[in-house]
Amino acid sequence: xxxxxxxxxxxxxxxxxxxxxxxxxxxxxxxxxxxxxxxxxxxxxxxxxxxxxxxxxxxxxxxxxxxxxxxxxxxxxxxxxxxxxxxxxxxxxxxxxxxxxxxxxxxxxxxxxxxxxxxxxxxxxxxxxxxxxxxxxxxxxxxxxxxxxxxxxxxxxxxxxxxxxxxxxxxxxxxxxxxxxxxxxxxxxxxxxxxxxxxxxxxxxxxxxxxxxxxxxxxxxxxxxxxxxxxxxxxxxxxxxxxxxxxxxxxxxxxxxxxxxxxxxxxxxxxxxxxxxxxxxxxxxxxxxxxxxxxxxxxxxxxxxxxxxxxxxxxxxxxxxxxxxxxxxxxxxxxxxxxxxxxxxxxxxxxxxxxxxxxxxxxxxxxxxxxxxxxxxxxxxxxxxxxxxxxxxxxxxxxxxxxxxxxxxxxxxxxxxxxxxxxxxxxxxxxxxxxxxxxxxxxxxxxxxxxxxxxxxxxxxxxxxxxxxxxxxxxxxx
Numbered sequence: 001x002x003x004x005x006x007x008x009x010x011x012x013x014x015x016x017x018x019x020x021x022x023x024x025x026x027x028x029x030x031x032x033x034x035x036x037x038x039x040x041x042x043x044x045x046x047x048x049x050x051x052x053x054x055x056x057x058x059x060x061x062x063x064x065x066x067x068x069x070x071x072x073x074x075x076x077x078x079x080x081x082x083x084x085x086x087x088x089x090x091x092x093x094x095x096x097x098x099x100x101x102x103x104x105x106x107x108x109x110x111x112x113x114x115x116x117x118x119x120x121x122x123x124x125x126x127x128x129x130x131x132x133x134x135x136x137x138x139x140x141x142x143x144x145x146x147x148x149x150x151x152x153x154x155x156x157x158x159x160x161x162x163x164x165x166x167x168x169x170x171x172x173x174x175x176x177x178x179x180x181x182x183x184x185x186x187x188x189x190x191x192x193x194x195x196x197x198x199x200x201x202x203x204x205x206x207x208x209x210x211x212x213x214x215x216x217x218x219x220x221x222x223x224x225x226x227x228x229x230x231x232x233x234x235x236x237x238x239x240x241x242x243x244x245x246x247x248x249x250x251x252x253x254x255x256x257x258x259x260x261x262x263x264x265x266x267x268x269x270x271x272x273x274x275x276x277x278x279x280x281x282x283x284x285x286x287x288x289x290x291x292x293x294x295x296x297x298x299x300x301x302x303x304x305x306x307x308x309x310x311x312x313x314x315x316x317x318x319x320x321x322x323x324x325x326x327x328x329x330x331x332x333x334x335x336x337x338x339x340x341x342x343x344x345x346x347x348x349x350x351x352x353x354x355x356x357x358x359x360x361x362x363x364x365x366x367x368x369x370x371x372x373x374x375x376x377x378x379x380x381x382x383x384x385x386x387x388x389x390x391x392x393x394x395x396x397x398x399x400x401x402x403x404x405x406x407x408x409x410x411x412x413x414x415x416x417x418x419x420x421x422x423x424x425x426x427x428x429x430x431x432x433x434x435x436x437x438x439x440x441x442x443x444x445x446x447x448x449x450x451x452x453x454x455x456x457x458x459x460x461x462x463x464x465x466x467x468x469x470x471x472x473x474x475x476x477x478x
Contacts, residue, residue: 003287004351013231023351024290027160034158034165044298062144067126070117075125078250089153091119119152127173128251137256146172161278162478169273175265182266183242189270190223190240201280202293202405208463220244226462228416229282232435234462234477237279240270290353294398299334302354306342306361318365325391355401430457442472
C-alpha cells in the first residue's frame with residue numbers, strides 16, 4: 001500500500017522521523033547550526049500545548065515571571081556541581097559590539113567584556129540570586145515562579161524537536177521553608193506532568209526517580225518522565241528536581257523562621273520543553289504522516305468539499321455552514337475551499353494529522369450526509385453519517401480518539417518492557433536486537449560489567465521503577 005512518508009518506520013525510523021517533520025510542515029533547520037525554525041503549523045501545536053500546561057501550572061499557585069537571557073559567569077561559579085553539568089554545553093558572550101575589520105564585521109577587540117556572560121542553559125543561578133533578595137521571612141514562603149523562555153545548550157548531534165541547540169521550555173523554581181515541603185512539591189509537579197502527558201498528549205509515561213548517576217547536576221533527587229518511542233528507544237519528556245539547600249546556600253536564599261532564627265530555604269526546579277513535541281510525533285505518527293491527539297491539533301476537524309465546476313459555490317457555502325455548526329460546539333475546524341484537487345487536499349491533512357476528516361460531495365449535500373474518517377484509525381474507519389449526528393457527536397468522537405490513542409500506547413509500552421534476571425540476560429537481549437525498556441535490579445548495574453554494556457550498546461539507566469525502586473529501567477535513548 002502506498003504511504004506518504006518514505007522510508008517507512010520499519011525501514012529507517014530515524015529518517016522516517018526527519019521526513020515526517022518536513023511532510024507535516026512543522027519545522028526546518030535554521031541557518032544557525034543546531035537550531036530550528038518552527039513553522040506556523042508546528043508553532044500552533046506548541047501554543048496549544050503551552051497554554052494548557054500554563055493553566056495547570058498556575059492552578060498550583062505558581063506565578064509567571066521573566067528573567068534575563070544572559071547570566072554572569074560568576075553565578076555559575078557559585079554552584080560547582082551545576083557548572084560541571086553545563087560547562088560543555090554553554091554558549092558564551094565575550095564582546096559587546098561589532099566592528100568592520102578588513103571588510104568584514106567582526107567582534108571589536110576593544111569591546112571585550114571584562115566578565116563573559118553565559119547564554120541561559122537553565123536559570124537556577126540567576127533566579128536563585130533574585131530570590132535571595134526577594135525572600136526575607138517565612139511569610140514570603142512558599143515562593144513559586146515559572147518562566148516560558150528559550151534556552152541554549154550547544155548540541156553536537158542536533159535533531160529537530162529532540163535535540164537542538166536552542167529550544168523553548170518552561171522552567172519552574174519554587175522555594176520552601178522545609179525539606180519535606182520541597183520534596184513533596186517536586187513530586188507533585190512530577191505527577192502534574194504525568195497527568196498532562198496522558199490527558200493532553202495521549203502518552204502514558206514511565207515515571208520514576210533518576211539514579212544518582214543520572215540525576216540533574218546539583219539536585220538531591222530528580223524525578224523523570226520517560227516515553228517509549230515506536231523503535232523502542234527512550235525519550236526523557238520532563239523532569240522535576242528536589243535541589244535540597246545546594247542553591248540556597250550558594251546564593252544566600254535565607255529567611256527568618258517562626259523562631260526568629262535565620263535559616264537557608266529549600267528549593268525545587270521543574271521543566272518541560274519542545275522535546276515533548278518530538279516525543280508526541282514519534283509515539284503516535286505512522287507511515288502516512290502525523291497523528292495528533294485532538295487536544296493539541298490546530299484543526300480538530302477539516303471539511304473537504306468534493307466539488308465540480310457546476311457545484312463548487314453551493315457546496316463550499318454548505319461546507320462553511322457546517323463548519324460554523326461544529327465551531328458552535330467548541331471544535332476547531334478548517335473548511336478547505338482551496339482549488340487543490342480533492343485527493344491532494346486529503347493527503348495534505350492526512351500528513352498534518354488532523355484527527356477527523358469530513359468529506360462532502362453534491363450527493364451528500366442533497367441527502368444531508370457526510371463521510372468521516374478518523375486519522376488515528378486510518379482508511380478503514382471511513383463511514384457515512386448524517387450532518388446532525390456529526391454535530392451532536394463530534395466531541396464524543398474527539399474523546400474516543402484520545403482514549404484509543406492512550407490505549408494503543410499503553411499496550412505498546414507493556415509489550416516493550418522486558419524483565420531481565422541478570423546482566424547475562426540483558427546482554428543476550430541486546431545482542432539479539434530486542435528493543436524497548438529492560439527492567440533489572442538496580443544493584444546489578446553497579447559494576448564494571450554493566451559499564452561495559454553501556455559503552456557497547458549505548459544504553460543508560462532511565463529511572464527507578466516507581467512501583468519497586470529496587471529495579472531500574474535500562475534502554476537506548478534519544
